[in-house]
Amino acid sequence: MIDFLLDASGLSAGYGETIVLEDLSLRVGAGEAVAILGRNGVGKSTLLLSLLGLTTRHGGVLRYRGEDISSWPAYKRARAGLALVPQEREIFKSLSVEENLQVSAMGDGNGGERGGNGWTLDRVYDLFPRLHERRRNLGNQLSGGEQQMLAIGRALIGNPRVILFDEPFEGLAPVIVDQLVDAFWKLRANGGMGVVLVEQHAELGLELTDRALVLDRGREVWAGRSSDLAASPELLATLVGLESA
Ligand SMILES: Nc1ncnc2c1ncn2[C@@H]1O[C@H](COP(=O)(O)OP(=O)(O)OP(=O)(O)O)[C@@H](O)[C@H]1O
Numbered sequence: 532m533i534d535f536l537l538d539a540s541g542l543s544a545g546y547g548e549t550i551v552l553e554d555l556s557l558r559v560g561a562g563e564a565v566a567i568l569g570r571n572g573v574g575k576s577t578l579l580l581s582l583l584g585l586t587t588r589h590g591g592v593l594r595y596r597g598e599d600i601s602s603w604p605a606y607k608r609a610r611a612g613l614a615l616v617p618q619e620r621e622i623f624k625s626l627s628v629e630e631n632l633q634v635s636a637m638g639d640g641n642g643g644e645r646g647g648n649g650w651t652l653d654r655v656y657d658l659f660p661r662l663h664e665r666r667r668n669l670g671n672q673l674s675g676g677e678q679q680m681l682a683i684g685r686a687l688i689g690n691p692r693v694i695l696f697d698e699p700f701e702g703l704a705p706v707i708v709d710q711l712v713d714a715f716w717k718l719r720a721n722g723g724m725g726v727v728l729v730e731q732h733a734e735l736g737l738e739l740t741d742r743a744l745v746l747d748r749g750r751e752v753w754a755g756r757s758s759d760l761a762a763s764p765e766l767l768a769t770l771v772g773l774e775s776a
């Protein structure tokens with residue numbers, strides 16, 4: 532019986548000898564979404580990169596579907612079903628929307644069996660009709676919102692079991708954020724993916740998730756049910772700062 536898709540315990544990690552994260556624990560179950568909250572520079576992106584094997588590990592254990600993957604290289608974690616929607620979006624600017632998606636679909640070496648969610652080009656277009664309209668456009672001709680849709684589509688089409696979002700709504704107009712939030716709920720409803728959502732806007736992050744982890748300077752300062760923290764605005768304000776609560 533596998534209880535958690537991802538189970539990090541006592542994780543310490545950073546860049547080379549520099550330690551950024553200390554003693555963090557995080558569990559993500561199938562169909563569950565966990566928010567990572569905290570001010571700028573507290574280590575949210577570093578935590579996602581650490582789950583993906585893209586930082587230097589200084590301690591702790593990371594299990595994926597019950598298996599210790601702490602020493603697995605990034606490519607092996609990706610192949611096993613961990614996907615990132617990066618903060619910088621990182622789409623191919625000189626490829627069309629459809630080519631961007633096709634390139635990512637090729638990475639799904641298990642023929643769509645990786646997460647069993649069966650994401651295909653058509654299903655990504657169903658989720659984001661805008662991408663279908665823009666399928667012949669090059670990456671560098673897309674708006675910020677369209678780029679974010681494409682970044683999400685690229686992650687999904689690899690059929691991940693766990694999808695990590697790094698501030699997917701950052702810098703986008705409210706109407707586009709609403710569309711992406713809709714899509715977020717649809718993809719959550721679509722099979723038992725585990726979701727980790729890094730979000731600066733704590734209220735939104737809490738609304739979209741089941742549990743939350745709040746970081747400050749690389750350490751846990753709060754962990755628990757998102758609804759509990761959302762119900763305590765004063766606590767939230769002290770944890771993440773008034774401006775983002
Ligand atoms: N490649 C790197 N090499 C060395 N230090 C880094 C590197 N990337 C980030 N850091 C440092 O790690 C710390 C955490 O950065 P990180 O990007 O994880 O924070 P964050 O919470 O994602 O911030 P933001 O909200 O601005 O995206 C910062 O002190 C940052 O300077």
Ligand SMILES: [Mg+2]
Nearest residue numbers: 575576577618
């Ligand atoms: Mg970041």
